[in-house]
Amino acid sequence: MTAIVYFTNCDSHVSNVDITEKLMATDHCHLKRHLHMIRVIDDPECGWCMEDEETASHILTDCPAIARVRERHFGSCVLNPEDVKSIHPRKICAFAREVGIHG
Ligand SMILES: [Zn+2]
Numbered sequence: 001m002t003a004i005v006y007f008t009n010c011d012s013h014v015s016n017v018d019i020t021e022k023l024m025a026t027d028h029c030h031l032k033r034h035l036h037m038i039r040v041i042d043d044p045e046c047g048w049c050m051e052d053e054e055t056a057s058h059i060l061t062d063c064p065a066i067a068r069v070r071e072r073h074f075g076s077c078v079l080n081p082e083d084v085k086s087i088h089p090r091k092i093c094a095f096a097r098e099v100g101i102h103g
Pocket residue numbers: 046047048049050051052058062063064065
């Protein structure tokens with residue numbers, strides 16, 4: 001099951017641990033690092049900041065280009081993976097929708 005599937009199933013009862021594990025461990029969603037790994041694109045660089053690989057953990061925790069969006073949704077510009085585990089999946093979905101990675 002991909003992160004995008006998790007994003008599209010926001011109304012189902014998915015635990016914070018489940019969604020965090022999928023997002024942070026697999027990165028199986030339509031982000032560039034994954035598309036690069038499956039050879040859909042050549043460049044895994046983050047399309048928002050162009051400073052790091054575009055992964056779910058980068059987008060959720062420390063991409064500087066979307067720091068204000070992250071602050072508005074989660075109350076902090078920078079998160080660590082442990083912070084993400086405590087965020088309700090619906091909040092993560094709302095964030096993903098705003099930054100354009102919601103499936
Ligand atoms: Zn970035």
